[in-house]
Amino acid sequence: MRIGVVTFPGSLDDRDAARAVRRAGAEAVPLWHADHDLAGVDAVVVPGGFSYGDYLRAGAIASIAPIMREVVDSVARGMPVLGICNGFQILCEAGLLPGALVRNAGLHFVCRDQRLRVESASTAWTCDLTEGEELLVPLKSGEGRYVADAATLERLAGDGRIVFRYLDQNPNGAQADIAGISSADGRVVGLMPHPEHAIDPLTGPSADGLALFTSVLRAAASVA
Amino acid sequence: MPKPEILDPQGQAVAGALSRLGIAGVHDVRQGKHFELDVADDLDDDTLHRIAGDLLANPVIEDWVVTRVARDGVSS
Incomplete structure (x- = not known):
């Protein structure tokens, strides 16, 4: 399986995302923000960082980059996409996921190892996890507070589209403790914490994050 | 806003x-936030609203208004 990892000007975590993809057993394919094709990849990771300096709003300018037009088109055909941190912000700005991510309630940038609870194991990126399972992965963001209107929140909860919730203290004031959500078909997932930084106990707080990357391999195998 | x-x-x-x-x-x-755009006189209001709604503001979290002001600062 070939998984594309997008690099925008200002991306920071594309290398770790590519490493996680390789560790999971897939081929990591670098994709450039100005590219007009996805090089035939089977899935895409939109990684964290500060794309285009996060000028205007976090993820706003990246959401209309040439590569994102291709990603949006491929999502319509069922391609799995994972957005991490800035990638989650980009997917929301691109309209692939509902809601938005705004400044942390406490105004502080939060950088810590965060416990999460898996709320849905029926997405392309969480099928190797178990509902109720707890993960420990780094969180590092200043604009990580998930917001959506009441009807959207109700729909997300009712349809099982809340994928991850923060455990312990809510780090940023996210509504309903939401750390990650999915599209209606479960193929697109966005989350603020960084599973790609937690794939190896040598360099992260756990190896819990690797399961997201192995999940998409299994999801692809079950489709094929 | x-x-x-x-x-x-x-x-x-x-x-x-x-x-x-x-x-x-x-x-x-x-x-x-406040944006000032220097635009051609014949750029229509629909385009200005599209600029505001599609890029400058995120309608999920922000409300916005467009005000056309002449160079001398007089609203028109």
């Missing part, structure tokens, strides 16, 4: 600073 239902911690921080300055009577502060 952030929608009324969106918590605005930056505005709250400004409100806190005002009270520390000893200024009374400010009940609330909301912080937003």
Whole structure:
């Protein structure tokens, strides 16, 4: 399986995302923000960082980059996409996921190892996890507070589209403790914490994050 | 501007600073953004609204208004 990892000007975590993809057993394919094709990849990771300096709003300018037009088109055909941190912000700005991510309630940038609870194991990126399972992965963001209107929140909860919730203290004031959500078909997932930084106990707080990357391999195998 | 239902911690921080300055009577502060675009006279309002709604503002979290102002600062 070939998984594309997008690099925008200002991306920071594309290398770790590519490493996680390789560790999971897939081929990591670098994709450039100005590219007009996805090089035939089977899935895409939109990684964290500060794309285009996060000028205007976090993820706003990246959401209309040439590569994102291709990603949006491929999502319509069922391609799995994972957005991490800035990638989650980009997917929301691109309209692939509902809601938005705004400044942390406490105004502080939060950088810590965060416990999460898996709320849905029926997405392309969480099928190797178990509902109720707890993960420990780094969180590092200043604009990580998930917001959506009441009807959207109700729909997300009712349809099982809340994928991850923060455990312990809510780090940023996210509504309903939401750390990650999915599209209606479960193929697109966005989350603020960084599973790609937690794939190896040598360099992260756990190896819990690797399961997201192995999940998409299994999801692809079950489709094929 | 952030929608009324969106918590605005930056505005709250400004409100806190005002009270520390000893200024009374400010009940609330909301912080937003202001863009100035120098455009051709014949650029129509629909295009300006599209610019605002599609790029400058995120309608999920922000309300916006477009005001056309002449170079000398007089609204038209």
